[in-house]
Amino acid sequence: MVRKIGMVFTLVLTLGLVFNTTVYSEYDPLPSWNNTDTKKKIIDFVNDVTSQSSPNFVSELERFAVFDNDGTLWAEKPAYFQQAFLLHRIDESAEENPELKNRQPFKAALTRDYAYLKKIDKKLLNKLYLMTHTGMSQKEFEQKVKIFLRTAKHPTLKRRYTELVYQPMLELMDYLRDNQFKVYICSGGGTDFIRSFSYEVYKVPKENVIGTTFQYEYKEGKNGGYIYRKQDFVEPINLKGGKPVNIQRRIGTSPIFTFGNSNGDISMMRFAAIGNRPYLNLTLSHDDEKREFKYDQGAKVMQEISGKGNWLTVSMKKDFKVVFPFQK
């Protein structure tokens, strides 16, 4: 019996090796990326930090990859997805409180006066987020987002927002996970908002979403305890220098792989760069007017920094074979 088992294992092992060799040599983990130098550098980095014989090997425990969301994982023009949700919530609020209809900035929001809305300063914008995203139970908020997600469409591309994710980024996240990276999202957007679709769209589970977070309060109700959303932010808001702070708070270390697209991601990348570990910082350049959008406002400083050493610029035009999944 022992001999028979030995034979079987030898046979299976041999077949396994043959199949594996064949499979790996033809396997392209990033089929929607063009075969550019960028793609080669990404694969080289992953091979380097995951190979135990490499001096740059990083243990699975510390193999964190962090992606910005808007403009990095999906389209952010003409407005962030969450801004569309904000407008939707203002519509709902105006139904409950009709006196809002003649007051600014609500009037501009209700009539989709984008020229006016663009000029709103950050403080007022944050107030609008607080007004529309808090003052209710966590369950109630999640329900509101769920309903919105089902129906909302992008104003110019006429697709559901969750379809406007970049196919090459989905593949890159899969590829990193296959190599035991722990893939996180780190966005200025609301943590709970992103959590409502992060697994379905990106395979990123709720606990791997780092975003701007509202204060909660635990309340004891008739049917047990529940989470109530207080009209306040957890500081810092997850932008610029807030990103490394919230990353450290959540994962307890610096990431070794980051992907962003704007000046708001520079601090997060500098944080990766000081970790005393190998790292790769990628910046997506929106240079593809034909397939997506062409813009660099809010990204100029980043683009000046990127492209040197371990800071790589990814060109949507040159490096992406496909942009959206429906173009495959």
Add this chain to the structure above:
Amino acid sequence: MVRKIGMVFTLVLTLGLVFNTTVYSEYDPLPSWNNTDTKKKIIDFVNDVTSQSSPNFVSELERFAVFDNDGTLWAEKPAYFQQAFLLHRIDESAEENPELKNRQPFKAALTRDYAYLKKIDKKLLNKLYLMTHTGMSQKEFEQKVKIFLRTAKHPTLKRRYTELVYQPMLELMDYLRDNQFKVYICSGGGTDFIRSFSYEVYKVPKENVIGTTFQYEYKEGKNGGYIYRKQDFVEPINLKGGKPVNIQRRIGTSPIFTFGNSNGDISMMRFAAIGNRPYLNLTLSHDDEKREFKYDQGAKVMQEISGKGNWLTVSMKKDFKVVFPFQK
């Protein structure tokens, strides 16, 4: 060729089934637990929520288990481990500022006047934590904890603190992870303090530690950016109603399995109980004067609640075959 492969697979499959059956019927995932009703209920719960055919099946995505630390995973008497670190840090501070030596509460701390220290109110205690745990870079703090961990010993049991973990709890965490639970620690202790040993001691990676957190600031220095520890807490402190708030903030939902030992864990358990999912709330009763300690201060309300329905009391005396790993 196809036939041969088919034969091999059939053989392997058959052998696999035979081996599996044998292995599973003799396999005890919790060997350091006595074969009591408690152990049976834990195993029944895990089988129930992980069996796809069960009406109580819970997807892996939502299979969160949350453990309190002090008094649940390891000994907390005569003082929390972190209190020992606090005293150590006060010693260090007094070396730098000798004028502290004659001032209370430093004098009491330096002379280990436990009678005095026990009477210190929470506000003053928090001030002491802020004084000794912040005002330095994250790296510097982590280094201080590391050195302390290497040398510190429990005052009466004369063992390194990290040896004073409960063997049955290590097995329980392994058992849950083997069943695709995501195992978290949720402690009133400092997040960074616990992170410094959580993987080594509990196999809980840094990102799965929820504790009391100090505010950070991201600073740009000469050699790149770094995290600075500010003299402030991130609210809420992770005790009582703060626990469900911080759990929701970190994992985006309520856990289905909790383990605590004091009144400070009641809110976290109520939070599990309202999740509209099956749940199990366990409370460790310190009733074993011989092998550990016997006490119930700070746990009386909890003990009154526990023992009914899905709230189970675990008796150290009756349910633990072994307490500490070195007793195996």
